[in-house]
Amino acid sequence: MAPSPVRIGLVFGGASGEHAVSIRSANTVIAALEQGQNRERFSVSAFYIDCQGRWWAEEVARAVLASGQPAAPEDLPQPLPSPGFLNLPAGADAVEVWYPVLHGPNGEDGTVQGLFTLMGKPFVGAGVLGSSVAMDKLAMKAAFAAAGLAQVPYVGLNAADLQEPERRDAVVARIEQELGYPCFVKPANLGSSVGITKARDRSQLLSGLDEAASLDPRIVVEQGVDARELECAVLGKRQLKASVVGEIRFDADWYDYTTKYSDGLSTTLIPAPIPESLQDQVRTMALASCRALCVEGMARVDFFYDDRTGDLWINEINTLPGFTSLSMYPMLWNASGIGLEQLVAQLVESARE
Numbered sequence: 638m639a640p641s642p643v644r645i646g647l648v649f650g651g652a653s654g655e656h657a658v659s660i661r662s663a664n665t666v667i668a669a670l671e672q673g674q675n676r677e678r679f680s681v682s683a684f685y686i687d688c689q690g691r692w693w694a695e696e697v698a699r700a701v702l703a704s705g706q707p708a709a710p711e712d713l714p715q716p717l718p719s720p721g722f723l724n725l726p727a728g729a730d731a732v733e734v735w736y737p738v739l740h741g742p743n744g745e746d747g748t749v750q751g752l753f754t755l756m757g758k759p760f761v762g763a764g765v766l767g768s769s770v771a772m773d774k775l776a777m778k779a780a781f782a783a784a785g786l787a788q789v790p791y792v793g794l795n796a797a798d799l800q801e802p803e804r805r806d807a808v809v810a811r812i813e814q815e816l817g818y819p820c821f822v823k824p825a826n827l828g829s830s831v832g833i834t835k836a837r838d839r840s841q842l843l844s845g846l847d848e849a850a851s852l853d854p855r856i857v858v859e860q861g862v863d864a865r866e867l868e869c870a871v872l873g874k875r876q877l878k879a880s881v882v883g884e885i886r887f888d889a890d891w892y893d894y895t896t897k898y899s900d901g902l903s904t905t906l907i908p909a910p911i912p913e914s915l916q917d918q919v920r921t922m923a924l925a926s927c928r929a930l931c932v933e934g935m936a937r938v939d940f941f942y943d944d945r946t947g948d949l950w951i952n953e954i955n956t957l958p959g960f961t962s963l964s965m966y967p968m969l970w971n972a973s974g975i976g977l978e979q980l981v982a983q984l985v986e987s988a989r990e
């Protein structure tokens with residue numbers, strides 16, 4: 638007799654700026670979990686987190702997936718409960734493996750991973766520590782530095798440092814001395830390039846710092862490098878493995894929000910046209926960075942590469958990378974011989990290890 642299917646709880650949507658992307662990723666993941674041999678292996682219950690953080694069970698979740706659009710408040714069952722997480726909806730008790738398809742704060746930062754941990758259930762992707770460290774660019778950089786991984790020079794600061802003229806002047810002087818222009822100003826906790834600005838002089842630096850400070854109490858400023866952008870996918874738990882390396886090219890000064898999310902403004906090259914030895918170096922560094930941050934299960938690791946000097950720097954780890962059919966993570970695995978159907982099955986398997 639065939640073993641009974643594993644009950645997967647797929648959670649998507651979420652109270653984050655990346656709600657709409659999550660719906661697209663979830664449609665790709667569900668289709669892969671319900672296709673071919675996976676149909677006998679898994680039975681999927683979908684759970685939707687609306688923009689106010691309320692959790693909804695199967696019926697609402699499937700309607701959102703079918704429409705492909707965030708649910709408007711008037712489309713949800715009335716009366717609406719108060720915003721935020723109150724309790725788990727019907728069907729959650731039966732879930733054997735949780736599969737978060739959430740991006741950004743509340744989904745990728747260790748919070749929902751903490752809930753699954755408290756429930757004592759396995760889940761796809763990195764745990765609490767890896768998720769939260771990888772979400773905060775300052776904590777992530779400190780962990781990379783401790784592991785001796787090459788990264789571009791940076792200065793970390795708190796928004797509060799900008800309040801007092803004297804401390805503000807000292808921070809600006811330090812940035813100009815240690816980094817120079819151009820530099821990139823980033824809120825530590827957002828993602829999708831939101832709130833990031835490139836500063837070419839002091840006035841742009843000051844306005845960039847104010848913008849970042851309005852979004853996040855923690856800020857990173859990095860030396861700007863003129864570099865190619867390489868990405869590598871990681872999968873597995875006890876045995877982490879790295880995919881072939883891809884490259885993102887775009888017709889813009891840098892990979893900002895509009896360039897990331899507008900069709901036709903960027904292209905993906907898989908494998909990246911780089912020497913074999915560099916591919917190996919990227920893969921080795923991707924695995925080392927995941928070990929340094931306690932990231933397991935699933936991750937996309939992003940790099941900067943200067944092909945004039947040969948310098949390779951790690952940029953960041955994304956623990957819940959985009960998962961639409963056109964996203965880098967599944968495309969990198971596809972090019973490495975693992976198609977979508979097999980990929981989601983391996984992700985669930987690594988959660989159960």
Ligand SMILES: Nc1ncnc2c1ncn2[C@@H]1O[C@H](COP(=O)(O)OP(=O)(O)O)[C@@H](O)[C@H]1O
Nearest residue numbers: 789821828829830831859860861862891892953
């Ligand atoms: N130090 C830097 N030098 C050059 N370009 C950078 C630098 N930091 C960021 N960028 C550009 O900004 C984009 C977004 O920055 P990133 O740190 O990856 O933020 P996010 O987490 O929002 O993706 C990068 O893909 C790159 O194009």
Ligand SMILES: [Mg+2]
Nearest residue numbers: 829830939953
């Ligand atoms: Mg990035």
